[in-house]
Amino acid sequence: MVGQTIRVLLVEDDLGFAGLLDEWLVELSGHPTTILPSRILVTQVDSLSKALQEMGGAEFDILLVDLNLPDSVGLETFERIRDRNVDSPVIVLSGLDDESLAIQAVRSGAQDYLVKNTIDGNLLFRSVRYALERHALHQELEQIREKERRQREQGSLDRLSDRNVSRIASRMLGIQELKGGYPDQFARIAAQLGEILDKLLQMRTHKVVFNISDDLKRISEELGFLRCGPRDVVDIYLATLELRETPGNPIKNESIHEECRYLAFELMGRLVSFYRPYALGGDG
Numbered sequence: 001m002v003g004q005t006i007r008v009l010l011v012e013d014d015l016g017f018a019g020l021l022d023e024w025l026v027e028l029s030g031h032p033t034t035i036l037p038s039r040i041l042v043t044q045v046d047s048l049s050k051a052l053q054e055m056g057g058a059e060f061d062i063l064l065v066d067l068n069l070p071d072s073v074g075l076e077t078f079e080r081i082r083d084r085n086v087d088s089p090v091i092v093l094s095g096l097d098d099e100s101l102a103i104q105a106v107r108s109g110a111q112d113y114l115v116k117n118t119i120d121g122n123l124l125f126r127s128v129r130y131a132l133e134r135h136a137l138h139q140e141l142e143q144i145r146e147k148e149r150r151q152r153e154q155g156s157l158d159r160l161s162d163r164n165v166s167r168i169a170s171r172m173l174g175i176q177e178l179k180g181g182y183p184d185q186f187a188r189i190a191a192q193l194g195e196i197l198d199k200l201l202q203m204r205t206h207k208v209v210f211n212i213s214d215d216l217k218r219i220s221e222e223l224g225f226l227r228c229g230p231r232d233v234v235d236i237y238l239a240t241l242e243l244r245e246t247p248g249n250p251i252k253n254e255s256i257h258e259e260c261r262y263l264a265f266e267l268m269g270r271l272v273s274f275y276r277p278y279a280l281g282g283d284g
Contacts, residue, residue, distance in 0.1 A: 005039040006132075009060040011081070012093065013046040013069050017116060021064065024121040025128075048072040048080060055084050062131060066093045067101075075104055082109050086252070089135035091127055093119075111135060178223070178232040179239075185226065190239040192219055193263060197244055200259040216263070220270035230268050237264035 008025060012018040022042045043060070045051050048071050054060075063085065067077045078092055089111040094101065102113035111131035114123070179186045192215070199210040223232065241260055246252050 005041055006061045007059065008040060008042045008128075009051065009054060009063045010042055010044040011046075011048070011051040011063065011065040011069065012044065013066065015046070018044050018046075021119075021124065024124050027121065046070070048077055051081065052084055055081075060085075060088050062128060062135075063088055063090045064093055065090055067105075068095065075101065075108065078105055078108060078110060089131040091131055177235075178226060178228045179235045182226065185222075186232075186236070186239070189219060189222065190236050190243065193236055193240045193260075193267075194243050196263060197240060197256065197260050200263070201255060204255065204259070216266055216270065220267055220274060223267070223271060224274035228271065230271065233264055233267045233271065236267075237261070 010018055010021060012021070022044065025040045025042055043054060043058070045054055046069070048069050051063075051065070063081065065078060065081055067074055069077055072080065078090065081090060090109070091112045091114060092102075092105045092110045093114055093116060095116045097115045097118075105113050111134055112127045114127060178189075196212050196215050196219075199212055199215075202208055203210060237260060240263075241256065244256050244260070246256075
């Protein structure tokens, strides 16, 4: 972090207190006894709506947020900030020495809770420093967990579509691997599955309804006509994850993995139905 710039969003409607925090942060940056970078840029707003607007157009390394603002009061302020921001640590500021509120804020994801009349430059420095360090460690651990979860999922799907079994089935039915044999079609189908995944995520978060059954039917029929097998579905699944995963956003990635896994199993089931008449000796 040394030598970099930390971008701070300060959400505080008390202009005098906001100026004091800004002054402390500037004084601390570059101080020889600190590990903070040589430059701190502070953007200050006085309402939740302005904060949300700033977060929509810029990235910040850390947020200092007063819970009681002209357009939002209490823990709801933090929750709305948290829902918009998942990539940066948040330090909550409050004029109330309320232990229960502090516990709720930290349990909800705040890195720290500071009571305004107890803050000085040293306390602010320690809080910012530890918040950045804890957040960086948390992201690193989440990346490790994501990697392990993905390896487990891939292992599970690999067992379901064991390469040896797939090769035997491929020889029997004249099936060849899509990724190596038809890379353009493979990329197009992975992109189509990604679009279906986006629809599933919108259905989950925005309560809208899409008819994805027809989309899946078209993909499964194309895979069948291309003589694809379960291994191809696994490859498409992994390619779709790679296209849609968001680095450093474990909550969103967990939803992406869950919905994409559902699509992969659904496609495998539809492929089985497509090939069943051939396996039974029918004419399809």
